[in-house]
Amino acid sequence: MSEPAAATPFADRVAAAVTERRSQLVVGLDPRLELSGEAVLGRAEAADAFSRFCRGLIDAVCPYVVAVKPQAACFEVLGADGMRALEEVCEYAATAGLLVIVDAKRGDIGHTARAYATAYLEPRNGSAPLADAMTVSTYLGRDSLEPFVASCRRSGGGVFCLVKTSNPGGTDIQDLTLSDGNQVWQHVAKLVAELGEDVVGECGLSSIGAVVGATYPRAVSEARRLLPQAVLLLPGIGAQGATPADVARAFTSGPASALVTVSRSVIYAYRFEGDDWRSAAGAEAARLRGEVWAASGW
């Protein structure tokens, strides 16, 4: 028996998708029910509604994005039914030719970290992996990240490590000043850069990426310097107040060296526009794709 062919590294797949689609946009899939929704529908029906909503969004934004980012929590809240919907949505996006980044922010140690990597990044009983990449937490340190890195090397998957998050409270811990003058997040960035050195694709970028909030433009520039080979995943544009201009400097390592993720402003665009939800989402994604591409300078 021969070894299976090594999968194309995640970073190379991102680079190819960005070039082909002339887009660095990722749309977050965060389906939500109002409080009464689950009670009225029941879990199985609510999960079906989430699946339909997300598949409709995928159809609408597909021409304008490189990836979708399902938010694990939104599905997990519906238990096993929700997990089934998440699986459907991930498979649908992959079939549509999009990369899938599960926003799970998982983090644990040893066998447990390996189980999370397996759950999202490794082939499932002969089927494709659930996702191309996932977000991971960093507070538990290097030995909590190594199982994910090993999985990426083996399966061609990618991870985005939480480095400097977009929320106001992110400063509480991440911006603490260390005795050496660095901030905590800068130290984390260096750790992530080191771990990523072993998983660099032919495009020169690493499959070990980093989450950096677009809401902190100076941190974006600094993260680019500390993580020259990482693909940066940049939330915060739109509902959280940042603009494409705020992240321009993230792209100095190449057109695929950063991905901009937007959720609410695209998937709930119809609330603002009053249009059919699918065409409203598509139009907003098309607009943002153009703005981000222009800001990236490529």
Add this chain to the structure above:
Amino acid sequence: MSEPAAATPFADRVAAAVTERRSQLVVGLDPRLELSGEAVLGRAEAADAFSRFCRGLIDAVCPYVVAVKPQAACFEVLGADGMRALEEVCEYAATAGLLVIVDAKRGDIGHTARAYATAYLEPRNGSAPLADAMTVSTYLGRDSLEPFVASCRRSGGGVFCLVKTSNPGGTDIQDLTLSDGNQVWQHVAKLVAELGEDVVGECGLSSIGAVVGATYPRAVSEARRLLPQAVLLLPGIGAQGATPADVARAFTSGPASALVTVSRSVIYAYRFEGDDWRSAAGAEAARLRGEVWAASGW
């Protein structure tokens, strides 16, 4: 319509269980398949096997523990089938009269954090919550923890915030020295203590607890000082090398002010003893319960 009666706060339920059972022991439920297991069995059968294994363990250890701690990753790796098994295991433990702490280490912001809290700590369509408490990550700061705290206040649930973890790599970020001379984890401990002040039960303990590795005995004492009202959840005894004597000082805020969690050494006790797996697990749990109770000095 009258408001439903407020649920008893998690900390008070812990205190009552510890007193009644004369135990501060929590058994972690970390079912695993060897690599070939899932391929041979298929996901649904593997999930059934996990459910049976965990229910057998619950029967075996029930007289000696106050809670079980299912590890979310172990179930998540089997997708929707695994989530169904997790739900079965949680319901079985609750029926057996045990508290359930889901070890999920979730952490996110805003709506997403609320979704995780809802998934684990809030009533599900008229049924009881999946768990009594869950572990949560802290790197995203105060506004990522507040939705969990609000949920605990509302639903009577509890959280254990990652403060100082038991793994060697935990030092990479948590032990960094800040410009004020504190370590990062000490700063996190203070944040958790503040958040916990609003959710103190009649027993004087807070439902906002903290995870502190028994593998760092000095940190255990220091955490006790920084978090006088928190229930400390202490992993690291057994397979990771710590002993009950290492955590004695955690109990100075009362017999229920700390819980000791053990996984491998109990649930795989039969590998060492060669006995029936259930009776081996029960015997090991009984032994550890006695040792921890003696070390606690109550």
